[in-house]
Amino acid sequence: METPRFATLTLDDGRSIQLPMMTGTLGPDVIDIHGLSTLGVFTYDPAFFSTASCMSDITFIDGDAGLLYYRGYPIEQLAKDSDFIEVCYLLLNGELPSAAQKTEFSSLIKHHTMVHDQLARFFNGFRRDAHPMAVMVGVVGALSAFYHDSLDINNPQHRQISAHRLLAKVPTIAAMTHKYNVGEPFMYPKNHFSFVENFMYMMFATPAEDYVPNPILVRALERIFILHADHEQNASTSTVRLAGSSGANPFACVASGIAALWGPAHGGANEAALKMLEEIGDVSRVAEYVQGVKDKKYRLMGFGHRVYKNMDPRAAVMRETCHEVLQELGLENDKLFKLAMALEQVALSDPYFIERKLYPNVDFYSGIVLRALGIPTNMFTVIFAVGRTIGWISQWNEMIAEKGQKIGRPRQLYTGSPRRDFVAMTKR
Numbered sequence: 001m002e003t004p005r006f007a008t009l010t011l012d013d014g015r016s017i018q019l020p021m022m023t024g025t026l027g028p029d030v031i032d033i034h035g036l037s038t039l040g041v042f043t044y045d046p047a048f049f050s051t052a053s054c055m056s057d058i059t060f061i062d063g064d065a066g067l068l069y070y071r072g073y074p075i076e077q078l079a080k081d082s083d084f085i086e087v088c089y090l091l092l093n094g095e096l097p098s099a100a101q102k103t104e105f106s107s108l109i110k111h112h113t114m115v116h117d118q119l120a121r122f123f124n125g126f127r128r129d130a131h132p133m134a135v136m137v138g139v140v141g142a143l144s145a146f147y148h149d150s151l152d153i154n155n156p157q158h159r160q161i162s163a164h165r166l167l168a169k170v171p172t173i174a175a176m177t178h179k180y181n182v183g184e185p186f187m188y189p190k191n192h193f194s195f196v197e198n199f200m201y202m203m204f205a206t207p208a209e210d211y212v213p214n215p216i217l218v219r220a221l222e223r224i225f226i227l228h229a230d231h232e233q234n235a236s237t238s239t240v241r242l243a244g245s246s247g248a249n250p251f252a253c254v255a256s257g258i259a260a261l262w263g264p265a266h267g268g269a270n271e272a273a274l275k276m277l278e279e280i281g282d283v284s285r286v287a288e289y290v291q292g293v294k295d296k297k298y299r300l301m302g303f304g305h306r307v308y309k310n311m312d313p314r315a316a317v318m319r320e321t322c323h324e325v326l327q328e329l330g331l332e333n334d335k336l337f338k339l340a341m342a343l344e345q346v347a348l349s350d351p352y353f354i355e356r357k358l359y360p361n362v363d364f365y366s367g368i369v370l371r372a373l374g375i376p377t378n379m380f381t382v383i384f385a386v387g388r389t390i391g392w393i394s395q396w397n398e399m400i401a402e403k404g405q406k407i408g409r410p411r412q413l414y415t416g417s418p419r420r421d422f423v424a425m426t427k428r
Helices: 034-039 075-081 084-093 099-110 117-125 132-145 156-182 195-204 215-227 235-245 250-261 269-280 283-294 313-328 335-349 351-355 362-372 377-401
Strands: 006-010 016-022 059-062 067-070
Touching: 016 034, 067 075, 067 084, 067 313, 075 215, 075 313, 084 099, 084 156, 084 195, 084 215, 084 377, 099 156, 099 195, 117 132, 117 156, 132 156, 132 250, 132 377, 156 195, 156 250, 156 377, 195 215, 215 313, 215 362, 215 377, 235 250, 235 377, 250 377, 269 283, 269 335, 269 362, 269 377, 283 335, 313 362, 335 351, 335 362, 362 377
Parallel strands: none
Antiparallel strands: 006 016, 059 067
């Protein structure tokens, strides 16, 4: 049995306390600060840079080493050798499925992809030019009004049914959002397609002709979903967990995650990177733009990462995928792609970027791939949400199943006025 370890905190007035040290499977040790309340103090950690908000065995990130594991499996291996539905099973259940388990799980999800017919009428309440993420927040949140037969969060079977419904129906809603936005009829799911094929069918098919999925393009979107499936306790996942800690139903919790993801600092990075390339416009302007970045005149989007202080492990996979897609579509000479490669070479060789560890991240390449797949820019964050739904569900489910789980209640450092008495209007 491991000998208990403690960290001792001593205040300047001589009071002290021993705080238990905790060790995870991977990553740095953690100091359990629950006991600080006995001293009448608590910690101040804006944006939770140094605070573990939960215990989780789903995803591990080592930003310094550039590592990302799902349930212990390196993201590079999963992106290369697995498919999205298998990764979904892994995140939700903790282990990779057997062949029979995968077939059963895939079939189960396929038979949940339809949405209630009345839900389709919700779209008529939105303007055609509404941002797709605004529509997603509203329609996904409304699922709880249709599937209230499985909203007992303390019932493991109800949680499982809701998880399957969300995983299956969010892509359908996402595709419907796109179709509504461009004025085309909804395409209902077909069970003979795989998960990703079905999504692409609902996105791009029309009643006028048959749709044949391109396996190279399907694989590219599959990888994008895998790479974005979970990313530890990021802003949207933390939002889902905090909403869920109140006992809110899973549909409302995922809707809150979509709302958090909508923020440009979180889910809009690939769109921002693509916009940057469009603003540069031509390879001949790369040197000028790079100098502008150094002079703080321009912002470099798609490079560096808040968590990864080394190479983003997802970036190499996305770079390879980018080449495969553009080659398949005959776009190797695509202006933006050539521009991106030129910018990448400068950034990887320039001491300014090397010293600051501003390496290309997954968003630098994914925007180019999504554009090549025919996905409009305003749908980029929606694609992110489709991939991340399984992570939100898995994290929510893990939290609800935890014994002694309590409602989240962060503290604050109050800097407002001290107590003061009310002054009548005539005396102010």
